[in-house]
Amino acid sequence: MTLDIATRVYNHGFRIDPIIRSLLDTDFYKFLMLQLIREKNPDVRATFGLINRTKSVRIADAIDERELRDQLDHARTIRFQKNELIWLAGNSFYGVKQIFKPEFLDWLADFQLPEYDLHRTADGQYELLFEGPWCETTLWEIPALAIVSELRARAAVKGMSRFELDVLYAKAKAKLWGKIERLRLLGREGPLKIADFGTRRRHGFLWQKWCVEALQEGLGENFVGTSNVKMAMDAGLEAIGTNAHELPMVYAALAETDAALHQAPYAVLKDWAEMYDGNLLVILPDTYGTTAFLKDAPEWILAWKGIRPDSKPPIEGAEEAIAWWASHGLDPREKLIVLSDGMDIDTIEDAVRHFRGRVNLSIGWGTNVTNDFRDCAPDGKDDRLAAISLVCKVVEANGRPAVKLSDNANKATGPAEEIARYRRVFGQDEIARQPVLV
C-alpha cells in the first residue's frame, strides 16, 4: 500500500486531537434558548457547573487535568465559521424560515466561549465552573460534557492494541445495528419518529457521526433528525430540539417572592411563545414537578403542541400528559409527546407500541445510541467505557442559587434549604425516587 507521507507527517504534528472543532457541534436547543436569553434576559449572569451523578466513577483519576485544559482551551479558540452562520440563517427549522434574527446571527459571529474555572476535588472529581453572562456561559454546556465524555472514553481505550480497537468498534457497530433492525420492524408496524439526542454523553464525535449515519441509512424517514447542529448541517438532516431546564431554573432563581417563584415556569413559556411557534411549543413540565405544573398551568398552555416528560418513567409521564389534555377536552391525537430520558431499544419499543394511535410520539434517543459500549470491550472489562450520568447545570443566576426538583428526588439539585423552599412552593405531589442511569 502506498503511504501518503505528507498526510502522515502532518498527523505527527498535532499537538492535541481536538474534540470540539466547531461551535455548531452542540445541541440545537441551545441556539433557540440563547436567542430568547439575549432578547429577554440579556444582562442576567449565570454560572454553569459540571456535575457527575455517578459518584463511584472518579473522573479526575480517569482524565488527565492537562488534557482536559487543552481541550477546553482549544474550544475557546473556535469561532462560528461563515458557512455555519449562512446555514443557520438560510435553513428552515421545523418548517419555519429565518427562525434566527439577523441581529442574533451577527452577534454569534463574534462569539467566543467564556473562561472556565477548573479544580480537582478531594473526592476525585473535577469542579468545572463557567461564570459570566448567561448568554455566553449557556453555550458551554454541551461542549464541556462532550469533552469530558470523550476524554474519559479515550482514556478507557488507551493501551488497547489496534486489533482490540477494531473488535471494540465492530462489536459496538453490530450492537447498534441490532437495535436499528428492531426499530425497522417497529417502523413497519406503524408511525415511528426517532431523533438522535446523544451529543452530550457520546463516546466521541466520530462515533456519534457513525451512529447518526447508521440511523439515517437504517431508518430512513423514521429517523427525523439530530439535536447536533453540525451533524444536521453536514448530513442534511433536521436539527431537533426546543428548550431545557435552565430556563425555568434561572427564572425561578431570579424570582423575588414565593408567588413569583411559583409563576416562573409559566413565565418562561410566555416568553418562549412570544418568540417561537408550532412544533417548537413543547412544554418541559418537570423542573419543579410535573403534577404541580399541570395542576396550576394557565389555560393558554393547553394550546401548546406537546410535552416532553423528562424524569418520570416514560409511559407514566406521557400518560399524565394525555390525561391532562383529555381532562380539558382536547384530543391527544393532535398532540405530541417527546420522550428523551434514558431511552433505549426496549423502552422505545414499549412506549411506541403503548401509545400508537393515541398520541403523536417522538423519541429523543441519547446516551444509549451514542455511548452504548456494554459488552463490547474485547477483554470483557468495559467498566471504564460505561456511560455515566454527567450533567452541566446552571447552579447560580445573578448570585442566587439555582434549583431543580424534577419528578425524581434523586435528580434534585441545589442547596438543601432552597430545595426545601421550592418543595414548599411547588408542592411535593408525585415526586418519586428512582435510580438515575444516564
Add this chain to the structure above:
Amino acid sequence: MTLDIATRVYNHGFRIDPIIRSLLDTDFYKFLMLQLIREKNPDVRATFGLINRTKSVRIADAIDERELRDQLDHARTIRFQKNELIWLAGNSFYGVKQIFKPEFLDWLADFQLPEYDLHRTADGQYELLFEGPWCETTLWEIPALAIVSELRARAAVKGMSRFELDVLYAKAKAKLWGKIERLRLLGREGPLKIADFGTRRRHGFLWQKWCVEALQEGLGENFVGTSNVKMAMDAGLEAIGTNAHELPMVYAALAETDAALHQAPYAVLKDWAEMYDGNLLVILPDTYGTTAFLKDAPEWILAWKGIRPDSKPPIEGAEEAIAWWASHGLDPREKLIVLSDGMDIDTIEDAVRHFRGRVNLSIGWGTNVTNDFRDCAPDGKDDRLAAISLVCKVVEANGRPAVKLSDNANKATGPAEEIARYRRVFGQDEIARQPVLV
C-alpha cells in the same frame, strides 16, 4: 482529510482487483506433496476439476465468466518471488530445517500455473478443469477454490452501500471475536491447539488476513499457525499441513491390479515416510474408508505420529484412531489427532473437552473461521454469502478415473462403476451417509 491523489489515481487504473497475488497464497501441504510428486511421480499426468457439492447454488449465475477468466489468467502471470523462495529455503517447518531440497526450489523459481479449461454447464455450474503434469496441475487446487469463493462473495456484496458493508464486516468481526473469546476460556482450562485451514473457502484474502490476525492476537500460543504459506510468512506464523486425498487417489488410479489398488494408500505413506519425518507423519485414513484402512494397515504405520480423521463425525473418527493405537499397545497420549472437517466453535469445544488428557489434539479450523457470514448481512438476506461445499479434486490420473470413497457416502467421487469396484476392494464397513455442510 487530505486525499492522497496519487494513490487514488493509481487505484483508478486497476483493470481488475487480483484475488491471487502470490503463489505462496496457497496451503502449505501442496508444497510438501509437490516435492513428493516431483521425486516419486515426476511423469504422472493428473487432471483436477472443480466440483460444487452445493448444487442448489448456481455458481455460473452468481459469477461472471469474464471476471472468472480474468482472475484465473492473472494467477497464471504470477511467479514465485525471490524473497518467497528464500523464505521457503531458510525457514524451519515443524522444527525441520531445509525441508525443501535446493533442486525443488530451483524448479519452483520457473513455475507457472498451467492452462485451464472453463465451460458453463447446463445446470448453472462451471466445469473448470486443469489438465497436465501432476506436478503442475496440483498447485491450481487452492487458488482456483479461493478465486471462485471470493468472486462469489464479491458478487454477493456488490450493490451494498458503503455503510451496509461497514455493518456486514462489523458483525462478522464481532461474530468471530465471540468465538475467539470462547476459545480463550477453553485454552485456560487446558491444552488447546488451533490452526487456520480456511484459505480455500475464504470470503476473501483480506478477510482471511483479518481472521488470522484476530486468532493470533486473541489466542496467543494456542494459535499454532496457518495453512496459508503467504500469511505464515507475513505474520511470522508456523505454516501448517501434511498431505491430502490426492496422493492415495492418484496412486489408486494408477494401480494395475485390485491387489495393488488395495495397497495404494499404504504405498503413499511409504513414499511419504521416505521424505518426511516426525510431526509430518500424519495419516489421512479415510480416502477409501477409515475402518478398512486401519484394519489392514501394516505395522510400521503404527509408528506414525498422528491421524487426521476427515469425514466421520470428529469425536467418532478420533475415538476410532485412539482405539486402534490402544489395541496395539500404544499410548494415545503420545499420539496426535488433527480434526479439520467442518469444525466450528461448538464442535471444537466438544472435541477438546472430550479428549483432554487422552490424546494430543490439534484443530484445523477452516471455512467456519474464514467464511462465516451467517446472520451478518444487514438486510438479513445472507444466502448469497453462505459458504458452499466447493472442492477441487483430482479426477483423472494418466487417463484413468480417480475415485474417493471417504467415510461419508455423500462425499464419494468418481464414476459409478469405479466406485463400485473400489467398494469391493476396500470393503464398505462403517461408511455412513451424512450431510456435507462445508
